[in-house]
Amino acid sequence: MDALSLYDLNALVRRSLEQCLPDEYWVQAELSEVRMHPATGHCYVEFVQKDPRGNNLVAKARGVIWSNVFRLLRPYFEESTGQAFEAGIKVLVQVSVSFHELYGFSLTVHDIDPTYTLGDMARRRREILKQLEDEGVLTLNKELPMPVLPRRVAVISSPTAAGYGDFRHQLEHNPRGYAFQVTLFAAAMQGDRVEASILEALDAINGRAEQFDVVVIIRGGGATSDLSCFDTYLLAAACAQFPLPIITGIGHERDDTVLDSVAHVRVKTPTAAAEYLIARMDEAADRLNDLVVRLHEGVTARLEQERRRLYQCRNRIPASAVRRVSSAKLELLTARKDLHRSVETLLARHRHRLELLRQRLADASPEKLLARGYSLTLKDGRAVKDASRLHEGDVLVTQVHKGTLTSIVKNIK
Template sequence: MNTSPFSLFELNTLVKRSMEQCLPDEYWVQAELSDVRSNATGHCYLELIQKDPRSNNLIAKARANIWNNTYRLLKPYFEETTGQLFTSGIKVSVKVTVQFHELYGYSLTVHDIDPTYTLGDMARRRREILLQLAQEGVLTLNKELDMPQLPRRIAVVSSATAAGYGDFCHQLLHNARRFYFYTELFPALMQGSQVEESILASLDKINDRLSDFDVVVIIRGGGATSDLSGFDTYLLAAACAQFPLPIITGIGHERDETVLDSVAHVRVKTPTAAAEFLIDRMNEAADQLEALIDQLEYSVLSRLEQERKKLTAFQTRISSSVAMHLSSARYTLLAAEKDLERSSITLLSRQKHRLELLQQRIADASPEKLLSRGYSITFKEGKAVTDRSTLKSGDELITRLYKGEVTSIVTK
C-alpha cells in the first residue's frame, strides 16, 4: 500500500483509470432528463436524475453530454418517434458510457436512445390521468353533450399565425353549399411550456360568453409534431372534459391520442378535418331538411290528388242528388201552393164572417140606434150628463132625441 500522499490530479487519474477498467462497456440507463441545453457548437449538455417514487426527492444525479454528431441524429429521431420534445421532465432510456475527467469529474456520454421506453412512460402517464378523471366522474362529460345540428358559431382556440388556423377558416369559407360560419379566434400558445396555461385562459374567456357559441374547436396545425406534451396534462384535460360546450380537437398528429383528444367530444387529425366535420354536420342537416321538403311536397300533392278525386265523386253525386231534391222540392211547392190557396180562402171567409158580426154589433150599439128606440141623451155645456148631482138650478140642458133636440132650464 502506497502511504505517500496523492496529489488531487493523481487521485483523479487513478479514479479515471479504475473506472475505465471496471466500466468499459456501454450501458442502458433509465432516468429523467433535467437541465437540457445545447450550445452553438451543436453539443447537448444535460443532467440525468432519479427521484424516489414516494417522496419525489432526488436520489441520484449525473451530468451527461451528447456530442454534436450524435445529437443531430438522436434528437429528431426521438421527437418524430415519440411526438415529444427532447426536453426536461421526460423519462428516457439511453445508452451511455461512463467517463471521468481529472478536471470535470464524473459524467456520462449518451450514444443512443430507446424511444419506446419514453412512449411507454408517456402512455402510462396518460392512463393515470384518464383513470383519475374516470374516478372523478368527469371523463366522458363532454362526449355526452349533444352536438348541435347547426354548429355555425365557432369559438376557435389556436395561434393566430398557425397555418392550421388559416386552413381551417379557408375550408369553412369555401364549402360547396356556401354555408355561413361565424368564427372567433381566442389566441393561445400551441407549443412550448405554456400550452396548458394559455389554452385554459382562452377557455375561461369562452366560458364567459357561452351563449355566443355552439362549439369550441382547438386546432394546432403547423407546429412541430414533436411538441405535444402540453396536451397531455391533467388540468387541461379536466377543464375540457367538464366544459359546457362540445369540444372538437384537431391538433395535427398521427400518433396515439393525447389526453385532450381522449376527453374531447370529437377528435380529428387536422384543422382541415375539423372544418370538414362541421361542414358535414351542416350537410346532414341540409339533407334532412331537403328530404323533409320532398316528403312534404309529395304528401301535399298526394293529398291534393285525393281531394280532387273526392270532389269529382261529390260532383257526380251532387248532380243526381240535386235533380232529385229539385223534383221533390217542386212537388212540395205545388202541394204547398194548393194548401196555401185553400187555407187563404178559408181564413178570408172566416175573417169576413167575423167582420160582419162586428159590424152588426157596432151598428146595434150606435147612438142613432139607441135614440131610435126612444132613448135620449142630455148634454150640459157639450158634455153628457150622467149624474144629477152635477146639476144646479139655472143650468141649461140640451136633450137630443132621435129626431131633434129639446132645450130646458133646471129649476129644481
C-alpha cells in the same frame, strides 16, 4: 506513509471504472436538465432517479451526448414519441461510464429507446384520464349536443399558424356558400405557454359563451415534438367541463392526446375541423331539402286526393239532386194533401159552429119573438122599458106579429 495526489487518486478511479465497467449499459432515468451547447452541438444532461414513495432524489449523474450522436438521436426520438427532448421526461438510454480526473463521473449517451418514453407518456395519459373519470368529468363535453347549425365558431389558435389560415380558407370557400362567423382567441400552440394561454382563451370564451356554438382548437405546422403540452390535467379538465362542444384539430395522426380524448370531436387537421363544420351544415341543409321535398309531395298528393274527391262529388251531384227534388216533390204532395184535409176539417168544424150561431141568432130575432105572441111598444122610435117614464097623452106605437097599433096614454100604474 505513502500518499496519493488527488490526480493520482482520480486516475486510479478512472482506470478501475474502465476495467470494472467496460461495456455499454441500458439505464432508466429521468432528465432533470437538458442543455445544448450552441457552438459545439454537444448536449449536456443530468439524470436523476426519484423515490416513488416520497419523490426524493435517490441518484443523480451527469451525462453528455456528443454532437455527432445528438444530431441523429434527437430527431429520431422526437419523431418517434411526439415528445420534445427536454427536462421532465423519462428515458431509457444506452450509456457508457466514464470518469475524468478533472470533471469527475459522467455517462456518455450512445443510443435511446423511444418506446420506453412512449410507455411512460402513455401511462401518464392514462393516469390523467383515470383521474378525470374518477371525478366524473371525462365525458361531459362529449355528452353536450352538437348544434344543428354550428355557424358561430370560437377558434383557439396562433394567429400566424398556417393551420389557422387553412381553416379560415376552407370555411370561407365552402361549396354551398354557408356564412360562418369566426372569432379568433389567440394562444400559443407550442412551447411552455401552451397550457396557460389556452386556459386564458377558454376563460375569455366562457365569458361570452352565449355568442358561440362551438369551440375549435387548431394547430398546424408545428413540430410533432410539441404535442406533449396538450397532455396536461388542467387543460384536459377545463375542456372536459367546458359548456360548449370542443373540436380539436391539432395536426397529428399518431396518437390522441389527452385533450383529444376529452373533446367532443377530434379530427386530424385544421382543414378537417373546417370540413366537419361544413359537413354538419350540409346535413342540416340536406334534412331541410328533404323536408321541402316531402312537404311538396305531401301537398301535391293531398291536392290530388281532394281533386278526385271533388270530381266524385261533382259526379254524384246530378243523381243526388234528382233524388232530392223527387223526395221534395213527394213531401210537398203529401204536405198538400195533409193541408187540404186539415183545411177541410177546420172549415167543416167552423161551418158547423156558424150554423149553430146562425140558428141561435135566428131564434133570438124580434120576428121570432113577435110570432110567438110578444109585442114591441115604441115611443118616439124607442122601445118602452119603464112605464114610470111615460106621461099621460104620450103616443105609443105597438108592433105585433102582423101589423102595428097606435095608442094614447091615459092612465099610468
